[in-house]
Every structure is written in structure tokens, then in C-alpha cells.
Amino acid sequence: MAADIQASQSEIVHPLDHLIRTDRIPHIWCPGCGIGTVFSACLKAMISSRIDLEKTCMVSGIGCTGRAAGYLNLDSFHTTHGRAIPFATGLKLANPELNVIVFSGDGDLFAIGGNHFIHGARRNVDMTVICVNNFIYGMTGGQVGATTPVKAKTTTTPVGNPDAPFNLPLLAWASGANYVARWTMLHIRKLTACIEKALTRKGFSFIEVLAPCPTNYGRKNKENSLETLRLYRDKTIIKNNVDPSELDMDFEKGIILGEFVSRERPTCIENYDRTCRIP
Amino acid sequence: MRLAVLTGEHYITGDEACAEGALAAGCTFFGGYPITPATEIAEHMSKCLPEIGGTFIQMEDEIAAMASILGASWAGVKSMTSTSGPGFSLMMENIGLAVCTETPCVVVNVQRGGPSTGLPTMGAQGDMMQARWGSHGHYEIIALAASSAQEMFSQTITAFNLAEKYRTPVILLADEVIGHMSEKVIIPEASEIKTVSRPKPQGEKEGFRPFQPGENGVAPMPSAGDGYKIHVTGLTHDERGYPVMTVEAQAQMVERIVKKIQNNRDDIIKTESYSLDDAEIILVSYGISARTSLAAMNQARALGMKVGFLKLLTIWPFAEEKVRALATKARAFITVEINYGQIHLEVMRSVAGKAECHLVGHAGGTVITPEQVLERIKELY
Numbered sequence: 079m080a081a082d083i084q085a086s087q088s089e090i091v092h093p094l095d096h097l098i099r100t101d102r103i104p105h106i107w108c109p110g111c112g113i114g115t116v117f118s119a120c121l122k123a124m125i126s127s128r129i130d131l132e133k134t135c136m137v138s139g140i141g142c143t144g145r146a147a148g149y150l151n152l153d154s155f156h157t158t159h160g161r162a163i164p165f166a167t168g169l170k171l172a173n174p175e176l177n178v179i180v181f182s183g184d185g186d187l188f189a190i191g192g193n194h195f196i197h198g199a200r201r202n203v204d205m206t207v208i209c210v211n212n213f214i215y216g217m218t219g220g221q222v223g224a225t226t227p228v229k230a231k232t233t234t235t236p237v238g239n240p241d242a243p244f245n246l247p248l249l250a251w252a253s254g255a256n257y258v259a260r261w262t263m264l265h266i267r268k269l270t271a272c273i274e275k276a277l278t279r280k281g282f283s284f285i286e287v288l289a290p291c292p293t294n295y296g297r298k299n300k301e302n303s304l305e306t307l308r309l310y311r312d313k314t315i316i317k318n319n320v321d322p323s324e325l326d327m328d329f330e331k332g333i334i335l336g337e338f339v340s341r342e343r344p345t346c347i348e349n350y351d352r353t354c355r356i357p
Numbered sequence: 358m359r360l361a362v363l364t365g366e367h368y369i370t371g372d373e374a375c376a377e378g379a380l381a382a383g384c385t386f387f388g389g390y391p392i393t394p395a396t397e398i399a400e401h402m403s404k405c406l407p408e409i410g411g412t413f414i415q416m417e418d419e420i421a422a423m424a425s426i427l428g429a430s431w432a433g434v435k436s437m438t439s440t441s442g443p444g445f446s447l448m449m450e451n452i453g454l455a456v457c458t459e460t461p462c463v464v465v466n467v468q469r470g471g472p473s474t475g476l477p478t479m480g481a482q483g484d485m486m487q488a489r490w491g492s493h494g495h496y497e498i499i500a501l502a503a504s505s506a507q508e509m510f511s512q513t514i515t516a517f518n519l520a521e522k523y524r525t526p527v528i529l530l531a532d533e534v535i536g537h538m539s540e541k542v543i544i545p546e547a548s549e550i551k552t553v554s555r556p557k558p559q560g561e562k563e564g565f566r567p568f569q570p571g572e573n574g575v576a577p578m579p580s581a582g583d584g585y586k587i588h589v590t591g592l593t594h595d596e597r598g599y600p601v602m603t604v605e606a607q608a609q610m611v612e613r614i615v616k617k618i619q620n621n622r623d624d625i626i627k628t629e630s631y632s633l634d635d636a637e638i639i640l641v642s643y644g645i646s647a648r649t650s651l652a653a654m655n656q657a658r659a660l661g662m663k664v665g666f667l668k669l670l671t672i673w674p675f676a677e678e679k680v681r682a683l684a685t686k687a688r689a690f691i692t693v694e695i696n697y698g699q700i701h702l703e704v705m706r707s708v709a710g711k712a713e714c715h716l717v718g719h720a721g722g723t724v725i726t727p728e729q730v731l732e733r734i735k736e737l738y
């Protein structure tokens with residue numbers, strides 16, 4: 079009996095295995111890190127959305143989150159720090175048949191890469207951008223970023239962050255994104271459903287996902303992974319379609335999650351074809 | 358609808374000729390950012406590309422422009438950007454990504470006076486070493502020069518052909534004078550223009566290794582969407598494209614991308630020789646200064662002085678074998694370039710003490726005159 083169980087266990091294949099470069103496992107992510115959960119939500123959404131996976135590619139920048147592209151068993155690009163969106167823009171415009179997903183960290187997309195984000199959204203390039211927001215630079219050992227909450231401790235703000243963080247959904251909305259949502263990695267079903275929606279929509283879709291970095295943010299701010307998840311449960315409010323200016327990252331007040339923007343501005347390619355190509 | 362290749366005789370600027378060369382080479386994607394004196398290349402491409410089914414995009418900066426052409430290249434098209442000094446500096450990190458990921462693309466640098474904002478509207482040749490070593494790490498790069506509008510056309514085609522053949526970024530180094538000067542350019546029929554496209558993989562897709570070299574040391578290159586499930590990273594990687602953080606993997610990868618250029622130097626390096634057979638003094642130059650040098654050589658010959666001229670069409674890799682061979686016959690070399698001695702250093706290295714090496718150069722903003730070169734020839738003769 080015991081032998082039987084062992085035999086059948088060895089044949090068990092995870093339903094997402096075919097989308098993962100299993101020969102690259104173990105991955106680099108720390109125990110308790112939230113990135114893997116967001117990555118698997120993305121994989122599930124890729125399957126459930128029924129997009130053509132052979133025509134789907136993932137582009138990442140640099141960081142712990144940026145390593146995601148390297149684990150995906152599809153065409154995948156691990157580029158330079160902050161430059162995933164312009165690289166993805168070239169891919170998409172040169173071959174409009176491709177489904178392009180950008181999967182990267184908050185520092186990558188909004189500090190060094192912030193300019194590219196607002197222009198990608200403004201042009202409404204048809205791509206899905208998933209930002210894992212852990213409030214900190216994970217890969218380089220926990221420095222302050224453009225999303226670090228006020229007063230939070232990091233290795234370069236040893237007495238607390240003096241600056242205000244970005245409100246990412248507000249920035250995405252103001253820049254012109256067609257679709258904007260925010261979840262935490264705890265809200266896995268809603269997150270997966272939103273990624274699925276984003277993948278099948280036209281234009282620039284942006285999903286911010288809060289996820290713990292216990293190794294750096296957690297340790298510096300005396301918050302273990304479980305406590306972070308409790309915050310995600312107790313200090314968040316789901317409110318769809320609220321005014322994006324209300325989406326400040328303030329745990330005292332409560333963090334608003336949901337789907338905030340869903341509009342149909344024409345895409346970059348549609349605008350180019352209509353305006354620049356002589357019929 | 359315009360034909361991809363304009364044919365016949367045209368009176369156009371070097372920048373326009375460069376854009377026409379790109380179209381003739383099969384370029385269908387341009388990502389750029391305006392900067393004097395390269396803007397006209399982008400402007401011309403913005404007009405022509407949509408007419409032939411290609412795409413032009415003005416990105417938010419040169420970092421993005423460079424990233425976009427790499428993305429486009431992996432989507433399977435021939436892509437390029439153009440810039441000048443400040444923008445060239447911003448492109449450096451992603452030029453390194455192109456080298457490391459073996460991504461074909463063309464970067465045109467129409468040089469102006471530097472450092473910094475320098476002389477935006479005035480020419481110089483001060484970025485020769487930046488083209489060689491501007492991105493971090495040890496690598497090889499192909500860089501070409503152009504000394505006329507006609508060569509802007511032909512060298513842009515060569516740049517694309519080498520980029521595709523060797524899966525590498527290729528830099529075309531022009532200068533403000535060549536970029537803005539209008540001259541006659543003869544464009545042949547499309548059927549007479551030789552174009553090269555990257556080697557494509559054939560056969561089994563499962564387990565395909567996108568960085569396993571074939572002939573020439575160059576690996577066949579699939580495009581995104583071809584079904585090969587490729588992984589492309591700027592981390593040190595193995596032949597599968599997987600990151601491997603070891604001393605051995607680093608040695609293997611870097612050696613391969615360096616050798617792929619070094620072992621094909623004979624195919625890549627092109628020079629033109631003028632009256633070298635009996636030359637006692639040899640001028641070495643490129644770009645706009647090649648014209649100065651040719652005029653100076655002719656004037657010196659008219660005065661009975663045995664002066665020859667070696668024109669560099671390929672800057673990197675440097676034509677060191679050629680210069681070394683000439684050093685056994687000639688007494689002195691004069692490098693003519695609008696900087697304080699960059700290619701001059703390469704000439705000195707190649708000559709290795711077998712002849713005198715001199716420089717006629719200045720900080721930029723104007724051309725070097727044939728008289729300035731002639732004066733130095735007379736001093737040495």
C-alpha cells in the first residue's frame with residue numbers, strides 16, 4: 079500500500095508544470111516571499127484566458143520579481159533594470175500577433191523605469207503589466223524605493239523613509255491605461271480573474287499586487303510574513319471603481335483593492351494604423 | 358505606396374542616405390529619439406516606414422529607443438536607431454544587452470562635439486573609443502564609418518548585413534558634416550543590393566538551444582512566437598539561454614561572443630588603399646577626415662612626396678594586421694581624426710614601434726583641412 083502511494087506520487091504532475099521550466103527549479107525566491115504566488119496566479123490566468131500560449135511572451139526587468147520570466151516555459155525575456163516596457167513595446171509593435179506580459183518589481187517599473195511606464199500607458203500599447211509591489215528593493219538587499227511607505231525602514235532609510243510613495247493605480251489611470259486593478263497575493267482568486275481579464279483586453283492593462291518580502295521589508299520593519307498577510311486581510315477594503323485619487327498606500331486608513339479603470343481607448347497600434355498608414 | 362528601395366540618382370543628405378540604406382537593407386522597425394545631427398534619419402524613417410508596412414516609434418528617451426529595437430529584433434524584424442553623443446551615452450547599457458543576448462540591430466551615431474552637450478550642431482569624431490568600450494564588461498563590437506552620403510547608404514546596408522550574419526549590434530559612426538551634407542547618391546535596383554538575414558533554426562523545437570553556435574560561431578536565432586520557448590537573459594547564460602553564475606559559464610559565454618567576431622575579422626574588416634605601394638608616409642583616417650586625408654595625399658604627391666592613405670571602412674575590429682604589415686615598409690604614420698587621438702592609439706599599438714606615429718587632430722567643431730595635414734607631412738618628410 080505504502081509502495082503504491084509512493085508510485086502514484088512520483089507520477090503526480092502539477093497542473094502548471096508545462097508552463098514552468100522545471101529544469102530551473104529550485105527557484106531563487108525566499109521562503110515566505112510573495113512573488114511565487116503572484117507568478118502562479120499569472121500562469122493560471124494564462125491558461126484560463128485561452129490565449130494562444132505559443133504567441134505569448136513574458137518580459138521582465140531586473141530584481142527578484144524580474145526572475146519570473148526565467149521560470150516561464152514560453153518565450154521569455156529578462157532584460158535590463160527598468161527597461162522591460164520599452165523592450166516589450168518593440169516586441170509588440172514589430173509583431174502585433176504576440177500577447178505580451180510584463181512581470182516585474184515596483185522598483186524596476188516605477189523608480190528606474192517610471193518614465194517608460196507612463197509612456198507605455200499613454201500610448202496604450204497592448205500589453206499586460208503586472209507589478210509585484212513589496213515596498214522595497216528585494217534583490218539588492220532592502221533599499222528604499224518609489225513605493226516604500228512613509229517612515230518605513232530600509233537599509234538606505236535607517237531611521238525611516240521621509241518621502242511619500244506613489245499611488246500606482248492613480249499614476250496608471252492618469253497616464254492612460256485602459257485597465258487598472260490592485261490586489262494582494264492573498265486575494266488569489268480575484269487576482270487571477272483580473273489577470274485573465276487583462277490578458278484578453280486590448281490596450282495597456284496594469285495590475286498592482288502587494289506581496290511580502292519577509293527577508294528585507296519584513297525584517298527591517300519587524301513584520302513577519304504571517305503578519306503581512308494579516309494586514310492584507312484586515313487592513314484592506316475591496317471597493318471597485320473608486321476614484322483613483324483615493325488609492326493612497328495607507329495601512330492606517332486601509333488599503334483599497336479592486337478594479338478601478340476599465341475603458342476602451344484605442345491602442346497604440348490602432349492609432350498608428352489609422353493616423354500614419356496611407357490606406 | 359513607395360517601394361522599399363528608391364532607385365536611381367538622388368541629391369540627398371548623408372542622414373537621408375542612411376535612412377534609404379536601412380530601407381534597402383530590409384529594416385522595418387525604427388525606435389528613436391530626436392537629437393541633432395541625427396534627427397533627419399528618424400524623420401525620414403517616420404515618413405517611409407508606414408508606407409512599406411513597417412513601424413516607426415519615437416520613444417521617450419534613448420534608453421527606451423535602444424530597448425525597443427532589441428524587442429523588435431526578437432520579434433523577427435530588422436531594427437535600428439540613430440542618435441548622437443548624449444543619446445549614445447544613454448544607449449550603452451542596452452547595447453551591452455544586445456551583445457550579451459546576441460541580438461542583431463543597427464545603431465547609428467552621427468557624432469557631434471563633446472563631452473556633454475558640447476557642440477550640438479558641429480561635427481567631431483570623439484566617440485570612437487566609446488563605440489568600442491562604452492558598455493561595461495569585456496566584449497567585441499562591430500563599428501563602421503562613412504565618409505560620404507553614398508557611403509552612408511552602402512555602409513548602413515553593410516551594418517545590417519553584419520548584424521544579421523553575426524547576431525550582434527553594429528554601430529555606424531558618422532559625423533555631423535557627413536550627416537548634413539547633400540551629395541549625389543546612386544541607389545541601385547533592389548535586385549542588385551545584397552542583403553543578409555539572420556540564420557533561422559530548423560528542425561526540432563523541443564529542447565532547442567538558442568545560444569548553441571552553428572557555422573561561424575553564430576547560433577541560429579528564432580523569433581518570439583515561433584514556438585521555440587526561448588529564454589533570453591542579460592545574465593551570464595549557457596547555450597540553452599539559462600542563467601549560470603559560474604566562472605566556467607562566464608568564460609564560455611564571453612569567449613564565444615568575443616571569438617565570433619575575432620575569428621571572422623577577415624570577413625568583417627574593410628579598408629581602402631590609396632598609393633600605399635611606395636609610400637614612406639601613410640595617412641590613416643575615416644569618416645569626414647578621410648576626405649581631408651585623400652586631398653592632402655594628392656597634394657603631397659603633386660609635390661613629389663611619397664605619401665599613401667589607408668581609409669578605414671571598418672573601425673572595430675581595428676585593421677591591425679593591415680597596419681602592422683604596412684609598418685614594415687613605411688617610415689611614418691599620421692592618423693587624421695577629429696579628436697585628440699583615439700584611433701591614433703590603435704595605430705600606435707599595431708605599428709608597435711616599427712615606424713613613427715603622429716596625429717593630426719583637434720577637439721572638434723570643424724573639419725581638419727588638407728593644408729593642416731600637408732603641413733605635418735612636410736615637417737616629417
Ligand SMILES: Cc1ncc(C[n+]2csc(CCOP(=O)(O)OP(=O)(O)O)c2C)c(N)n1
Binds near residue numbers: 182185210
Ligand atoms: C542599472 C542598474 N542599476 C541598479 C541595479 C541593481 N538592482 C538590481 S535589482 C534592483 C532593485 C529591484 O527592486 P524591485 O524592482 O522592487 O524588485 P524586487 O527585487 O523587490 O522584486 C536594483 C537596484 C541594476 N541591476 N541595474
Ligand code: SF4
Binds near residue numbers: 113142212216291294
Ligand atoms: S529578497 Fe524579498 S523579494 Fe526577494 S525573493 Fe527574498 S523575500 Fe522575495
